[in-house]
Amino acid sequence: MQIVSALFIDEIELRQVPGPSTRIDLTGIHFSAAAPEPFPVTVTPHLVIIVRNGVGEEANDVLEVTFHREGEQIARNVQPIEVEPGKFAYRLVRGELEFPSACSIEAHCRIGLGDVTVVPYTLLEPVSEEA
Secondary structure, eight states: OEEEEEEEESEEEEEEETTTEEEEEEEOOBSEEEOSSSSSEEEOOEEEEEEEOOTTSOSEEEEEEEEEETTEEEEEEEEEEEOOTTOEEEEEEEOOEEESSSEEEEEEEEETTSOOEEEEEEEEOOOOOOO
Protein backbone atom coordinates (compact mmCIF):
# COMPACT_ATOMS: atom_id res chain seq x y z
CA MET A 1 0.00 0.00 0.00
CA GLN A 2 1.31 3.47 -0.86
CA ILE A 3 0.44 7.11 -0.28
CA VAL A 4 -0.29 8.77 -3.62
CA SER A 5 -1.02 12.24 -2.24
CA ALA A 6 -1.47 14.08 1.05
CA LEU A 7 -2.88 17.63 1.05
CA PHE A 8 -4.60 20.10 3.33
CA ILE A 9 -8.01 20.91 1.83
CA ASP A 10 -11.24 22.81 2.43
CA GLU A 11 -13.61 20.30 0.80
CA ILE A 12 -13.75 16.90 -0.88
CA GLU A 13 -16.49 15.56 -3.15
CA LEU A 14 -16.78 12.17 -4.85
CA ARG A 15 -18.71 11.68 -8.09
CA GLN A 16 -19.33 8.79 -10.43
CA VAL A 17 -18.56 9.04 -14.15
CA PRO A 18 -19.04 6.48 -16.93
CA GLY A 19 -16.90 3.42 -16.68
CA PRO A 20 -17.91 3.09 -13.86
CA SER A 21 -15.21 5.31 -12.48
CA THR A 22 -14.97 7.68 -9.53
CA ARG A 23 -13.68 11.24 -9.53
CA ILE A 24 -12.38 12.94 -6.39
CA ASP A 25 -12.87 16.70 -6.49
CA LEU A 26 -10.65 18.56 -4.01
CA THR A 27 -11.17 22.26 -3.40
CA GLY A 28 -9.26 24.79 -1.39
CA ILE A 29 -5.94 22.96 -1.39
CA HIS A 30 -3.62 25.01 0.79
CA PHE A 31 -0.39 24.94 2.75
CA SER A 32 -1.05 28.02 4.90
CA ALA A 33 -3.90 29.95 6.46
CA ALA A 34 -4.46 33.06 8.54
CA ALA A 35 -5.19 32.37 12.20
CA PRO A 36 -8.91 32.75 12.93
CA GLU A 37 -8.19 34.79 16.08
CA PRO A 38 -5.21 36.15 18.03
CA PHE A 39 -2.61 33.65 19.30
CA PRO A 40 -2.52 31.27 21.04
CA VAL A 41 -5.08 29.40 18.95
CA THR A 42 -6.14 25.83 18.16
CA VAL A 43 -7.02 24.93 14.57
CA THR A 44 -8.29 21.72 12.97
CA PRO A 45 -7.30 21.69 9.28
CA HIS A 46 -8.47 18.81 7.08
CA LEU A 47 -5.71 16.59 5.68
CA VAL A 48 -6.77 14.20 2.93
CA ILE A 49 -4.53 11.22 2.20
CA ILE A 50 -5.05 9.29 -1.04
CA VAL A 51 -3.80 5.71 -0.98
CA ARG A 52 -3.37 2.99 -3.61
CA ASN A 53 -3.02 -0.71 -3.08
CA GLY A 54 -1.21 -2.74 -5.72
CA VAL A 55 -2.58 -5.95 -7.18
CA GLY A 56 -1.70 -8.88 -4.95
CA GLU A 57 -0.86 -6.72 -1.91
CA GLU A 58 -2.34 -7.09 1.59
CA ALA A 59 -5.67 -5.24 1.92
CA ASN A 60 -5.21 -4.14 5.55
CA ASP A 61 -2.64 -1.86 7.17
CA VAL A 62 -2.36 1.12 9.51
CA LEU A 63 -2.23 4.81 8.58
CA GLU A 64 -0.25 6.97 11.00
CA VAL A 65 -0.05 10.77 10.87
CA THR A 66 2.11 12.65 13.34
CA PHE A 67 2.23 16.44 13.48
CA HIS A 68 5.56 18.10 14.32
CA ARG A 69 6.59 21.64 15.23
CA GLU A 70 10.31 22.42 15.35
CA GLY A 71 11.12 18.71 15.54
CA GLU A 72 8.72 17.98 18.43
CA GLN A 73 5.65 15.78 17.96
CA ILE A 74 2.54 17.76 18.98
CA ALA A 75 -0.28 15.45 17.82
CA ARG A 76 -0.83 11.93 16.45
CA ASN A 77 -3.59 10.08 14.60
CA VAL A 78 -3.53 6.33 13.95
CA GLN A 79 -6.28 4.47 12.11
CA PRO A 80 -6.69 1.14 10.37
CA ILE A 81 -6.97 1.31 6.59
CA GLU A 82 -8.43 -1.29 4.26
CA VAL A 83 -8.03 -0.94 0.49
CA GLU A 84 -8.87 -3.72 -1.96
CA PRO A 85 -5.86 -4.82 -4.03
CA GLY A 86 -5.76 -2.85 -7.28
CA LYS A 87 -7.93 -0.04 -5.87
CA PHE A 88 -7.60 3.47 -4.42
CA ALA A 89 -9.08 4.98 -1.25
CA TYR A 90 -8.79 8.14 0.81
CA ARG A 91 -8.78 9.00 4.48
CA LEU A 92 -9.43 12.32 6.19
CA VAL A 93 -7.33 13.27 9.19
CA ARG A 94 -8.34 16.26 11.26
CA GLY A 95 -5.65 17.08 13.78
CA GLU A 96 -6.35 19.42 16.67
CA LEU A 97 -3.27 21.62 16.50
CA GLU A 98 -2.24 24.25 19.03
CA PHE A 99 -0.32 27.25 17.72
CA PRO A 100 1.26 29.51 20.37
CA SER A 101 2.27 31.93 17.61
CA ALA A 102 2.51 32.15 13.82
CA CYS A 103 4.65 29.18 12.75
CA SER A 104 4.78 26.03 10.62
CA ILE A 105 4.06 22.42 11.43
CA GLU A 106 4.67 19.29 9.35
CA ALA A 107 2.30 16.36 8.97
CA HIS A 108 4.32 13.12 8.69
CA CYS A 109 2.12 10.51 6.97
CA ARG A 110 2.97 6.83 6.54
CA ILE A 111 1.37 3.45 6.08
CA GLY A 112 2.71 0.73 8.33
CA LEU A 113 6.48 1.08 8.49
CA GLY A 114 6.65 2.52 4.95
CA ASP A 115 8.06 5.76 3.61
CA VAL A 116 7.01 9.04 5.21
CA THR A 117 5.24 11.72 3.17
CA VAL A 118 5.71 15.17 4.73
CA VAL A 119 3.14 17.94 4.22
CA PRO A 120 3.84 21.45 5.61
CA TYR A 121 1.18 23.73 7.09
CA THR A 122 1.83 27.32 8.17
CA LEU A 123 -0.48 29.38 10.34
CA LEU A 124 -0.06 33.10 9.65
CA GLU A 125 -0.91 36.14 11.75
CA PRO A 126 -4.67 36.85 11.92
CA VAL A 127 -6.02 39.23 9.33
CA SER A 128 -6.94 42.51 11.01
CA GLU A 129 -10.26 44.02 10.09
CA GLU A 130 -9.82 47.72 9.40
CA ALA A 131 -12.86 49.91 10.08
